[in-house]
Amino acid sequence: MTTTDTSFGDTPFHDTAAPAFLGGTPAFPDGLPLTRVQVPDRAGLLERLGAVLDSGQLTNGRTVAELEQRAAELLDVPHVVAVSNCTAGLMLVLQAAGVGGGRPVLMPGFTFSATAHAAHWAGGSPLFAEAREVDITLDPADAEARLKAADNPAALMATHVYGTPCQTEELQRIADAAGLPLVYDSAHGFGSSRKGVPVGNFGLAEVFSMSPTKVAVAGEGGLVATRDAALAQTIRHGRDYGNPGDYNTLFPGLNARMSELHAAVGLTWLAGLPERVAHRGALVAEFARATAGVPGLRLALPEEGDVSTFKDLTLILDAEAFGLTADQLARALKAEGIDTRRYFHPPVQRQQAYAHLGQAEALPVTDRLAAAVLTVPLWTQMDAATVRRTADAVARIQPYAERLLAAGL
Numbered sequence: 001m002t003t004t005d006t007s008f009g010d011t012p013f014h015d016t017a018a019p020a021f022l023g024g025t026p027a028f029p030d031g032l033p034l035t036r037v038q039v040p041d042r043a044g045l046l047e048r049l050g051a052v053l054d055s056g057q058l059t060n061g062r063t064v065a066e067l068e069q070r071a072a073e074l075l076d077v078p079h080v081v082a083v084s085n086c087t088a089g090l091m092l093v094l095q096a097a098g099v100g101g102g103r104p105v106l107m108p109g110f111t112f113s114a115t116a117h118a119a120h121w122a123g124g125s126p127l128f129a130e131a132r133e134v135d136i137t138l139d140p141a142d143a144e145a146r147l148k149a150a151d152n153p154a155a156l157m158a159t160h161v162y163g164t165p166c167q168t169e170e171l172q173r174i175a176d177a178a179g180l181p182l183v184y185d186s187a188h189g190f191g192s193s194r195k196g197v198p199v200g201n202f203g204l205a206e207v208f209s210m211s212p213t214k215v216a217v218a219g220e221g222g223l224v225a226t227r228d229a230a231l232a233q234t235i236r237h238g239r240d241y242g243n244p245g246d247y248n249t250l251f252p253g254l255n256a257r258m259s260e261l262h263a264a265v266g267l268t269w270l271a272g273l274p275e276r277v278a279h280r281g282a283l284v285a286e287f288a289r290a291t292a293g294v295p296g297l298r299l300a301l302p303e304e305g306d307v308s309t310f311k312d313l314t315l316i317l318d319a320e321a322f323g324l325t326a327d328q329l330a331r332a333l334k335a336e337g338i339d340t341r342r343y344f345h346p347p348v349q350r351q352q353a354y355a356h357l358g359q360a361e362a363l364p365v366t367d368r369l370a371a372a373v374l375t376v377p378l379w380t381q382m383d384a385a386t387v388r389r390t391a392d393a394v395a396r397i398q399p400y401a402e403r404l405l406a407a408g409l
Contacts, residue, residue, distance in 0.1 A: 019397045020335040021404055027393040028337035032386070036379045037212050040276075041268050048264035058260050060240075067263040068223075070270050075190075075200035077225045079232035082263060083239050086187045086209035086222035088256035090118035092238040093205045093224060094155060095251075096231055097181040099124040103154035106147050107185075108138040109349040109359075109366040111159040115185045116348045124154050126357065128349040130365045136161050136300055136316075136373070139365070140170035147178050158203075159185040162343075163215070163309030164302045165194035168202045175203070183207075188311035190216040190223070191277035195305055200225035205235075210266050215280065215309045215380065216273055218266030221258045276380045280310045283378060283387045287313060290391035294398050296321030300373075312343055313378035315394070316369065323401025326374040328409050329394070336393045339377055345370045 018024035039045055052063055064082050072080040083089040099105055100123030107115050109128035116126040127150055130142035138158040147153055156175045158166045166184070175182035182203035186192075189199040190208045200206050205226040210218035224235050237244050242253030258266075288299055296318035302308040319325045324332065330340045347370040349359045376390055397404070 017396065019332055019393075019400050019404065020337075021332050021409060022400060022407060026335065026337045027389050031337045032339060032377050032390065034339040034341055034375065034377050035213050036381065037217060038379075038381050039265075039268060040272060040380075044271075045265060045268040048267060049261060052260045052264050055260070059257050061260045063260040063263040063267070064258055067218075067258075067266050067270070070267060071190075071223050071225070074270060074273065075198045075225050077198075077200050077227055079226050079229060080200075081224040081226075081232055081235045081239065082258040082266075083207075083222045083224060083235070084256045084258055085211065085220055086185070086207050087114040087118055088239070088254055089207040089222040089224045089235070090114070090183070090185060091121050092235050092254060092256065093183055093207060093226075093231070094118055094122035094124065095238065096234045097155055097183065097204060099154045101154075103152050104150045105155045105157060106143055106150065106153055107157035108159055108161075109347040109363045110136050110161065110344055110370060111185060111348060112187065112344060113348050113351060113353065114187070115157060115159055116354060118185075119155075119157065126348070126354060127153070128347075128357075128359050128363060128366075130363050131161075131369055132167075133365065133369070135164050135302065136369050137164055137166045138171065140167050140174060143171070144174045144177075147174065147180070153178065153180060156180050156182045157185060158182070159187070160189035160192055160199055162300055162312040162314055163188040163192045164300060165189070165192050165199055165306045165308070166202075168194050172203065186225075187222075188214065188309060190214070191273055191307070191309045192302075193307040201227065204228060205231060210262075210269070213311070215277060215311055216266065217269045218258070218262040221262045221266055277307065277309050280378065280380060281307065283382060283384065284310050284313055286384050286387045287391045290388050291395055294322070294395050296323070297394070297398070310378060312341075312375045314343060314373050314375045317372045317374065319372070322398055324397070324404065324409070326372055328404070329397065330374055331409055332397045332404055333376070333393060336397075338390060338393060341375045342370075342373060343375045345373060 104127040105119040105124035186206040187209035210221035242249040
């Protein structure tokens with residue numbers, strides 16, 4: 001690392017280990033992107049795509065059916081329905097569950113906006129609840145209290161944030177006591193498990209995403225997993241406009257079919273998925289070891305015995321102890337060549353789309369956690385050395401917090 005001369009006020013300072021923002025050598029001079037999508041088996045994918053093109057059938061064919069069967073095997077559920085994307089799958093599940101008439105659908109404020117969008121499009125009205133301090137998933141106690149106070153609620157929704165499994169047992173108890181369907185936005189969770197049970201087995205249904213930032217990728221696409229045969233059949237009709245096959249539509253559905261080409265991509269990614277999830281977990285453990293003892297820094301981690309896909313590697317900062325806010329750390333890491341995102345900031349209850357609900361001030365814990373999160377790069381093909389270098393960059397920045405602020409970070 002080159003020697004750096006920097007001044008703070010009238011005090012000269014000569015430091016060979018300075019962060020890049022203070023003139024030190026960047027950790028990644030060529031840049032480190034947040035995600036990098038690499039096909040695990042390009043030759044196998046090209047063969048699958050060729051077979052699809054040769055078949056002359058680009059939708060509603062054998063490849064989608066094969067993807068559904070393989071996903072059902074991996075999830076250990078009887079029914080999986082492929083759809084065009086996770087949001088459409090959530091919309092169809094909520095519609096089938098009878099959400100409508102503007103009735104409240106309770107969900108976390110700390111989630112991606114699609115969770116709330118799906119409830120809105122299905123005819124419900126989002127009602128937001130707090131996140132758990134430890135892992136930022138839905139807080140069952142807060143959810144239960146808000147459900148009891150709600151006027152004629154229609155459903156309970158939860159999100160496996162970053163792939164971290166929710167408190168599924170408590171949430172099911174609450175849903176059963178209230179007589180409500182429990183639906184999971186499991187966009188991040190294909191490959192996660194709760195106490196040995198694969199995510200996909202909980203609630204009325206769980207809906208996964210296969211978009212490019214996920215661990216199981218189809219390019220675009222989603223999977224609805226359920227143990228309810230009647231619901232699965234309804235979703236199959238619903239993804240094709242509500243058409244049972246004779247064009248006498250049963251209900252207003254969507255064009256939410258997954259193409260054969262996307263299914264071919266998805267099948268390629270499902271091969272070897274458990275090993276890739278384990279690798280991501282090992283990378284996160286390496287990051288945790290490398291940053292242990294850094295003041296004001298912790299990770300969003302699953303409970304002992306649970307498995308997360310770690311769709312995202314997210315830091316939770318105590319700005320007072322660390323010395324920098326999440327936004328300030330993001331700027332310092334940008335100088336190091338490290339890409340970051342604020343997943344999820346602002347939380348949904350504070351987004352413009354839901355300002356009319358008047359719930360912006362209702363979730364102080366969620367607000368505090370959303371202000372504290374910063375996601376750093378993690379991808380399946382990443383090696384341990386890259387993770388350690390990222391962790392070292394974060395650890396290197398913290399002791400320089402005051403100097404960074406003085407330098408105008």
